[in-house]
Amino acid sequence: MFAKTLNFSFLLVLSWGDVFSKASHHHSVSGPASVVEGDLGSRLTLQCNVSHQRQQRVVWLKDGQGLGPELSWTVYEYRGDLVSSGLLLSDAGNYSCFLDTPHPRSTARLLVRTPPGQLSNLTVHPSSVVATVRWRVSSDGGYPISHFTLAYQAAQPSSAQGLSAAAATHHHHHSPVHISPAAFFVYHLEPGTPYMFRMWASNRLGPGEATTVYASTSKPLDPAEVVQKMFAGGDDFSTAAWMVAVSMVMGTILILSCLSCLLIYKEGRHEELQDEVDEEEESSAVPHIVANPGFEVDLEESFLLDRPDCNDNNERAVRTNNNSVVRPSHV
Structure with missing residues (x-):
């Protein structure tokens, strides 16, 4: 106050x-x-x-x-x-x-x-596992507020009104000792569970009067429940709404199909290029072997000359494997 x-x-x-x-x-x-x-x-x-x-x-x-x-x-x-x-x-x-x-x-x-008065407009907005707590300070009691304190615990709605302050503060989380902003996030809550939140401000004279709020976290929806809820409210949809919904689904399927085809085509091209690169690497790795290098004349082949040479030889010289020249002689 x-x-x-x-x-x-x-x-x-x-x-x-x-x-x-x-x-x-x-x-x-x-x-x-x-x-x-x-x-x-x-x-x-x-x-x-x-x-x-x-x-x-x-x-x-x-x-x-x-x-x-x-x-x-x-x-x-x-x-x-x-x-x-x-x-x-x-x-x-x-x-x-x-x-x-x-x-x-x-x-x-x-x-x-005096100590601070009750916090005004204390609200809790829970999801499945996270809750957002917001509040306003109505009175600091004449001294600056040193810190806020938030206490919360799981409680059944029927017995929540009978919980004492000591039980409520058994599991509590302190905000920073300095003046906090007007919002706080509570994590790691249990889905589908009712909670009791109590919050108060403190100054040099001590803690003020606590404000209590009850809120329940939401349950995660199963796919079957989602479909059931969609069909349960089907009578409320008009023909135009159904047409829009079907068009959106068909458009999504078409876009996904085009993207899938493009990915398959790119994957095939990538595999072909990879095969060509592999073949080139294999061919470059195998050494090129030339059989009988430097010998282009068949050892058994001989050629007749148009006219005998000075030694009256009428055959061309033939190279052997050691590349030596054997010249026929006229006996």
Whole structure:
């Protein structure tokens, strides 16, 4: 809750034992209403700023009325003090003090700081295994928020209302100690399970009031259930809707068929090119062997010359395997 403002008439304020002002011994009235702040549960002493004699009675009013029993104040009428051993939220208000007559009087305003109020607009959006938690801060209680705390656990809807705060915090996840953004993701949830989420903010005075939300994760759909739901709502579809659905399915099948043919063609071409490359590699790896190199003349072949040479040989020279020349001689 937001810190509440109060106006009260006194000049001396003690918070944690500190004196903020003292009453004078003259009939004087303070200026504009002062502002005093106190923490919830702390000790606070207020002293009227109107000077008076000890036999004069000091009257205190809250919001223009007398102090009720629901307040934490102890009034010392002749001393002019208003003492609280532990401030309550109900002590917030507009205070004034005066003597037996309404004038002169002194006024002041008191701010009571508290833990943060409940988070507003806390929502949980679950899927099958993940949930998104969002919230807003309605009041920081007068101090900056130090961190948020999120607690969640699986719970049956029938027994969720009876879960205690201790059981809810048995399995809890803390957000970072610094101020977090207004959204948090919860992972690793069980599909089709009801959960209880509790979240609160904290400041230097402690945790605020928790806000509780119940939500259930969704179940994953089987293909059979999907088909069943499609046909269950078939009566709601018009002819045009069915035509559009069939056209989309046929177009998808046609596109997939063309892509499949293209992939098969490319695969075949790739295999042919690979075979050609393999053949070239094999042929280059086998050494080229020429039988009987350098010998082009048959050993058994001889040629007759048109006319005998100087030795009257009428046959051409024949090479043997060792490439030596054997010339026939005329005997």
